[in-house]
Amino acid sequence: MLFTxxxxxxxxxxxxxxxxxxxxYLPQSTDTLVERIDAVxxxxxxxxxxxxxxxxxxRAIAANEADxxxxxxxxxxxxxxxxxxLGADSKPLDLHRATAMTGGVxxxxxxxxxxxxxxxxxxxxxxxxxxxxxxHTVIATECxxxxxxxxxxxxxxxxxxxxxxxxxx
Amino acid sequence: MFRQTKGKMVPLHRHHNGLAPxxxxxxxxxxxxxxPPLPRHLLFPLIQSRGMTLIPRVEPxxxxxxxxLLAEHPDHPPQHASSxxxxxxxxxxxLATGPYLVITTDGRDMPVVSHLVNPPPVLTPKILLDRIWxxxxxxxxxxxxxxxxxxxxAGIDTLILNGAECxxxxxxxxxxxxxxxxxxxxxxxxxxxxxxxxxxxxAIEADKTASWDALNAAVACSGDHSVQIVRVPARYPAxxxxxxxxxxxxxxxxxxxxxxxxxxxxxxVATVAAIxxxxxxxxxLISRLVTLTGxxxxxxxxxxxxxxxxxSELIKYCGGYTGEAVRLVQGxxxxxxxxxxxxxPVTKSTxxxxxxxxxxxxxxxxxxxxxxxxxxxxxxxxxxLPQELYRHTxxxxxxxxxxxxxxxxxxxxxxxxxxxxxxxxxxxxxxxxRQQAEWxxxxxxxxxxxxxxxxxxxxxxxxxxxxxxxxxxxxxAIQDALARLKTRRGSG
Numbered sequence: 001m002l003f004t005x006x007x008x009x010x011x012x013x014x015x016x017x018x019x020x021x022x023x024x025y026l027p028q029s030t031d032t033l034v035e036r037i038d039a040v041x042x043x044x045x046x047x048x049x050x051x052x053x054x055x056x057x058x059r060a061i062a063a064n065e066a067d068x069x070x071x072x073x074x075x076x077x078x079x080x081x082x083x084x085x086l087g088a089d090s091k092p093l094d095l096h097r098a099t100a101m102t103g104g105v106x107x108x109x110x111x112x113x114x115x116x117x118x119x120x121x122x123x124x125x126x127x128x129x130x131x132x133x134x135x136h137t138v139i140a141t142e143c144x145x146x147x148x149x150x151x152x153x154x155x156x157x158x159x160x161x162x163x164x165x166x167x168x169x
Numbered sequence: 170m171f172r173q174t175k176g177k178m179v180p181l182h183r184h185h186n187g188l189a190p191x192x193x194x195x196x197x198x199x200x201x202x203x204x205p206p207l208p209r210h211l212l213f214p215l216i217q218s219r220g221m222t223l224i225p226r227v228e229p230x231x232x233x234x235x236x237x238l239l240a241e242h243p244d245h246p247p248q249h250a251s252s253x254x255x256x257x258x259x260x261x262x263x264l265a266t267g268p269y270l271v272i273t274t275d276g277r278d279m280p281v282v283s284h285l286v287n288p289p290p291v292l293t294p295k296i297l298l299d300r301i302w303x304x305x306x307x308x309x310x311x312x313x314x315x316x317x318x319x320x321x322x323a324g325i326d327t328l329i330l331n332g333a334e335c336x337x338x339x340x341x342x343x344x345x346x347x348x349x350x351x352x353x354x355x356x357x358x359x360x361x362x363x364x365x366x367x368x369x370x371x372a373i374e375a376d377k378t379a380s381w382d383a384l385n386a387a388v389a390c391s392g393d394h395s396v397q398i399v400r401v402p403a404r405y406p407a408x409x410x411x412x413x414x415x416x417x418x419x420x421x422x423x424x425x426x427x428x429x430x431x432x433x434x435x436x437x438v439a440t441v442a443a444i445x446x447x448x449x450x451x452x453x454l455i456s457r458l459v460t461l462t463g464x465x466x467x468x469x470x471x472x473x474x475x476x477x478x479x480x481s482e483l484i485k486y487c488g489g490y491t492g493e494a495v496r497l498v499q500g501x502x503x504x505x506x507x508x509x510x511x512x513x514p515v516t517k518s519t520x521x522x523x524x525x526x527x528x529x530x531x532x533x534x535x536x537x538x539x540x541x542x543x544x545x546x547x548x549x550x551x552x553x554l555p556q557e558l559y560r561h562t563x564x565x566x567x568x569x570x571x572x573x574x575x576x577x578x579x580x581x582x583x584x585x586x587x588x589x590x591x592x593x594x595x596x597x598x599x600x601x602x603r604q605q606a607e608w609x610x611x612x613x614x615x616x617x618x619x620x621x622x623x624x625x626x627x628x629x630x631x632x633x634x635x636x637x638x639x640x641x642x643x644x645x646a647i648q649d650a651l652a653r654l655k656t657r658r659g660s661g
Contacts (some may be wrong), residue, residue: 043615045622053622125621126628144618 033062040081044073045124046146048098053124072098104160105143110135112157119149119158187550188405188583200462200469202344205486207274211477212514213239213248216267221245225270227256234281236453239270246305246315251455251475253279288448297363304447305454310437311500313518319434325364326432329417330357330371330441333401335408336501339521341458342438344471346380350387353438356445357396369396370417374403406581410435412550424574459519461487464526465494474515480522481511496525503582537590545584551577555584555594562601567608575601
């Protein structure tokens with residue numbers, strides 16, 4: 001009886017020590033929740049959630065700092081997916097920060113571009129090529145349609161076009 | 170099971186499930202071959218099967234010759250004019266999606282003069298692939314993928330020529346094999362010698378005796394036995410690529426895999442004949458055989474059609490519609506899809522036009538709940554679980570449907586045909602497959618954007634670091650200079 005008990009205690013102690021050591025020395029994956037939230041988000045990087053990109057928003061959700069209904073491009077489907085992932089209640093999409101997005105591709109009117117590089121700095125996915133005082137252009141296949149380049153343009157030469165018109169497959 | 174083919178034995182492997190010919194809509198024998206007259210207009214859709222839009226290389230009002238390049242795309246073989254005439258408009262048809270190139274024919278049928286020497290004096294794989302691409306050849310079996318994509322892979326061991334008609338009502342491949350076996354065999358030999366392929370099997374269904382006789386006569390006539398003619402059991406869908414490969418070689422193409430991974434290339438016989446025409450006759454792909462059948466037309470035909478001919482012209486040639494005609498279907502009774510209008514043209518992937526009569530189209534009873542009888546599992550030639558796929562797709566459970574290989578469904582309609590509850594399974598799978606493909610494309614786009622966003626963040630961090638470093642170095646340089654000055658003053 002005593003032997004059995006002491007054996008059990010010994011086993012429990014040894015496994016406790018081993019587990020403790022493992023958690024200390026194995027690489028920790030604290031970001032898994034952020035990763036999983038990030039995977040649900042549409043990666044438009046439009047910043048309409050109030051965070052500078054999808055990953056910062058994912059981090060904010062994981063830290064319980066932001067609501068799950070702040071992604072207008074993802075729509076209600078993304079809210080539902082986030083609710084399922086986090087075991088939270090679904091809620092209607094919060095549109096008060098949203099701008100009307102066309103879901104298209106940005107196109108620069110190259111004749112009017114003055115080469116100010118402001119749109120290049122605004123693009124979250126480096127989809128605009130060009131240099132200072134040279135014409136810029138959008139790589140249509142890389143553009144997510146976030147429209148962040150439209151507002152900074154001083155000569156209003158950027159318009160959004162439907163994807164089929166601009167040659168994206 | 171063994172079949173005798175010129176001394177060599179080709180063992181046939183356990184055949185897949187599917188349906189016996191008795192369970193299928195009746196075949197009408199082999200309709201006669203004919204060439205319809207030149208139509209007034211030829212229509213070429215610019216949007217291709219994979220959503221790509223060909224870029225036109227002709228202007229409205231420009232005269233074109235037969236065989237002249239009309240439109241091309243870096244990722245899709247080009248389209249050529251199938252007769253001479255004038256480009257009318259780059260217009261949209263009222264019923265079709267996307268732009269069309271329309272040619273008003275001039276009746277002279279003047280061919281373009283080519284600068285290419287045919288057959289090429291030296292035929293390397295690269296030259297052959299280039300010629301196949303330039304001739305605008307896509308798979309003529311129905312899917313319409315570029316043929317060069319299949320031949321491009323290294324280490325092809327076996328070439329399989331698919332002469333087993335998938336659709337029970339379609340007989341254009343059979344007509345080709347009976348009437349023009351030499352073109353198919355010569356095309357196959359071109360591929361065999363150029364790509365150094367060891368073995369070539371030409372599969373036909375066991376009940377197609379006319380093709381068997383014609384092919385064997387052609388082989389005997391040429392004295393070249395490099396192409397083996399093999400008969401496979403006539404079981405729908407014998408002509409499905411993966412099903413045919415399994416019947417001939419015993420190898421199963423994994424879900425999501427390609428036959429090329431197993432050292433196999435499977436081509437439709439009409440595609441091989443088109444390769445022959447391109448190399449030996451210098452003719453791009455501008456015509457094809459199309460079966461017109463069904464009780465809705467007066468005289469069924471296998472027509473040698475110029476691409477771009479409106480289907481209404483073909484129906485007119487067949488004597489017009491009978492009073493019974495109720496459905497116009499492209500692709501045949503089992504796997505076809507209804508056409509919105511007979512004004513649509515014949516494209517490279519049109520192999521059968523079925524005009525269903527009222528007595529042919531079975532009135533399907535009202536849909537009942539699934540009773541989980543499992544009959545659909547028994548017939549599914551792709552080895553899937555249709556009743557489970559139905560359950561998951563209906564409930565919108567994407568992951569489960571994907572895990573059960575929804576994408577491997579070939580939409581053959583066997584499950585529909587046997588379902589005692591009359592559930593339209595294939596229609597459900599088609600919708601679900603489209604949604605899944607869209608979802609995967611969106612997912613790919615999102616991952617791509619994510620990578621680029623992260624790369625941009627990394628770049629900005631690097632730039633900031635570099636700026637700080639240079640600022641620090643500047644400060645250090647000033648301090649160094651001050652220190653030097655101080656020491657000089659101290660010493661001076």
